[in-house]
Amino acid sequence: MTAYQFFLYFHSGFRxxxxxxxxxxxLGALAGWLGKKPYTDGSRKLNLFAMISAHTQFLLGIILYFLSPFVVFAKATMKDATSRYWTVEHIAMMLFxxxxxxIGHSKSKKATLPEAKHRSIAVFYILALIVIAVAIIQSQRPFFGMSH
Ligand code: HEM
Known part of the structure; x- marks a missing residue:
């Protein structure tokens, strides 16, 4: 197994x-926000781990960016949908x-009222999940399962 394959599987599965x-x-944030529940240590940890997993996926993505044959810096890159996607669009959307x-995590940390803490997680994480799902659909790769 090459380093490229290893990181491709790792990054692909880690999604x-x-x-x-x-x-x-x-789900926890919506329940907490709409149900006016307290912001527990459990909520805090779940929101933190979700953010850490996204940051880890970012690091795996950066490594893959240097290994992938689909990431090319050439004149033709922008004309070809596949190389444009992996060189520009994937990284831009996922980074966003x-x-x-x-931002959602930091706003939630700064807020004092439990309702506001839950709300910023709900709003920002929902937007992020939509962007991630759209980016995966745009990739033309299977939404579930691995491509290679
Ligand atoms: C939440 C963040 C991310 C998710 C959910 C995600 C998801 C994915 C998925 C599903 C694939 C396709 C794997 C397959 O075909 O089996 C992929 C490939 C890839 N991703 Fe990400 N990604 C994320 C962030 C990033 C970031 C930030 C970068 C760059 C810095 C990146 C770079 C790449 C590269 C280079 C490939 C490999 C394309 C290839 O050679 O086939 N990803 N990613």
């Missing part, structure tokens, strides 16, 4: 951990999603 943790954080998660 489920990111998406499941972000989804669980969203990770920034949204980071």
């Amino acid at each position: 489920y951990i990111v998406m499941v943790l972000v989804l669980l954080a969203i 999603a990770i920034v949204l998660i980071t």
Whole structure:
């Protein structure tokens, strides 16, 4: 197995951990916000782990960016949908999603009322999950399962 294959599998599989943790954080935040529940240590940890998983996926993505044959810096890159996607669009959309998660987490940390803490997680993590899902659909790769 080459380093490229290793990181491709790792990054590809790790998407489920990111998406499941972000989804669980969203469900907890919605329940907490709409149900006016306290912001527990459990909520705090789940929201933190979801953000850490997104940051880890970012690091794996950066490594893959240097190994992938689909990432090419050439004149023809922007004309070819596949190389444009992997060189520009994937990194841009995923980075945007990770920034949204980071902002939501930091706003939640700064807020004092439990309702506001839950709300910023719910709003920002939902937006991020939509961006991630759209980016994966745009990739033309299977939403579930690995491509190679
Ligand atoms: C939440 C963040 C991210 C998610 C959910 C995600 C998800 C994915 C998925 C599903 C694939 C396709 C794997 C396959 O075909 O089996 C992929 C490939 C890839 N991702 Fe990400 N990604 C994320 C962030 C990033 C970031 C930030 C970068 C760059 C810095 C990046 C760079 C790449 C590269 C280079 C590939 C490989 C394309 C190839 O050679 O086939 N990803 N990613």
